[in-house]
Amino acid sequence: MYILGIDTSCDDTSVAITDGTRILANSISSQDQIHREWGGVVPILAKREHEAQFARVLEIALKRAGLTLKSIDLIAVTEGPGLAPALEVGVRKAAELAQQYTIPVVPINHMEGHLFSSCASSRNGKGGFVPQPADFPLLGILVSGGHTEFVLVDGIGQYRIVGQTVDDALGEAYDKIARLLNLGYPGGSLLAQLANEGNPQAYPLPIAMRQSGDLNVSYSGLKTATVKLVKQLTDDGKKILTRQEITDVAASFQRAALETLLNKLRQAVKLYQPKHLLLGGGVAANAVLRQELRALAKTANAQLHVPYTLKLCRDNAAMIATAASLRQQFGVLQTVEPEKLDRRPRWSL
Ligand code: KG4
Numbered sequence: 108m109y110i111l112g113i114d115t116s117c118d119d120t121s122v123a124i125t126d127g128t129r130i131l132a133n134s135i136s137s138q139d140q141i142h143r144e145w146g147g148v149v150p151i152l153a154k155r156e157h158e159a160q161f162a163r164v165l166e167i168a169l170k171r172a173g174l175t176l177k178s179i180d181l182i183a184v185t186e187g188p189g190l191a192p193a194l195e196v197g198v199r200k201a202a203e204l205a206q207q208y209t210i211p212v213v214p215i216n217h218m219e220g221h222l223f224s225s226c227a228s229s230r231n232g233k234g235g236f237v238p239q240p241a242d243f244p245l246l247g248i249l250v251s252g253g254h255t256e257f258v259l260v261d262g263i264g265q266y267r268i269v270g271q272t273v274d275d276a277l278g279e280a281y282d283k284i285a286r287l288l289n290l291g292y293p294g295g296s297l298l299a300q301l302a303n304e305g306n307p308q309a310y311p312l313p314i315a316m317r318q319s320g321d322l323n324v325s326y327s328g329l330k331t332a333t334v335k336l337v338k339q340l341t342d343d344g345k346k347i348l349t350r351q352e353i354t355d356v357a358a359s360f361q362r363a364a365l366e367t368l369l370n371k372l373r374q375a376v377k378l379y380q381p382k383h384l385l386l387g388g389g390v391a392a393n394a395v396l397r398q399e400l401r402a403l404a405k406t407a408n409a410q411l412h413v414p415y416t417l418k419l420c421r422d423n424a425a426m427i428a429t430a431a432s433l434r435q436q437f438g439v440l441q442t443v444e445p446e447k448l449d450r451r452p453r454w455s456l
Pocket residue numbers: 117250251252253254277278279281282293294295296299388389390391392393394420421422
């Protein structure tokens with residue numbers, strides 16, 4: 108079954124083609140260059156760029172897959188969550204294609220895409236965990252720029268958010284500290300690189316929500332403590348940080364940020380005893396996080412699944428098509444009339 112995935116939820120225009128959960132093409136046009144100047148994503152510019160790039164991104168995807176629109180069996184499009192003006196473009200393009208070529212269309216939640224990004228495999232069979240009925244419940248660990256959620260998956264389409272951030276998302280915290288250290292945009296991955304060179308024990312930063320009695324996390328306190336630390340180190344902005352200080356701040360921040368997450372995940376696996384952990388979202392690219400989670404999974408007798416390529420961690424349409432394929436395989440695919448498609452900026456799993 109050939110699925111055409113579409114995602115324009117934020118600042119990447121992406122069109123993918125999969126054969127079930129096997130990726131034939133995953134074309135992405137990044138808008139980083141455009142938003143860099145503004146230090147963050149400008150919704151109206153994102154919309155304009157999605158409109159300008161969509162046809163080209165679609166053409167590349169079809170060419171790479173060696174297919175035409177006539178052979179597509181299903182269109183899967185992100186309706187939300189995300190930026191309303193950006194989502195609108197993908198939803199409208201999906202409706203147009205569905206009508207023009209009479210292809211059934213299914214709306215997909217962007218976070219369901221991140222959740223199952225480790226279920227996608229390459230053309231030649233690399234990666235791709237396909238859950239079997241006996242594997243449930245799975246525990247999804249979603250860490251991106253907009254979300255930090257622990258999702259208990261009782262079945263495909265049956266999700267319970269058992270823990271989440273009460274303020275900033277993990278990726279957002281990385282980006283904010285990257286900006287504080289003047290690392291450029293987008294800063295999360297640069298901060299993670301510098302953290303690898305620093306000493307994670309250099310500065311004591313707080314590990315939040317230890318005693319909260321639930322599985323929620325928080326990152327605003329850590330951000331405030333890091334801002335205060337940088338103020339002290341720079342003598343209130345009078346000095347500039349040495350490279351050693353920068354890498355040490357990065358490493359200390361990362362240690363506290365990840366420990367906050369891991370602390371709650373240790374509790375979650377004890378409580379729900381999942382056999383499989385699924386990692387997804389932009390921060391899933393983080394090597395230290397992966398390493399820590401591998402150790403955690405081993406202790407919990409569970410298996411950790413991560414996307415087989417870093418491209419599946421960032422926003423992309425192959426994960427959207429993969430989620431649709433799993434829904435189809437498990438008999439919970441709900442297609443809609445193209446004119447019923449609508450953007451849902453605040454759609455929660
Ligand atoms: O999933 P994504 O591409 O977009 C959202 O839907 O949010 O995630 C992007 C986020 C950004 O906050 C970025 O800084 C963060 O993922 N990120 C990282 C790393 N690579 C990307 N955070 C920590 N370590 C990384 N290696």
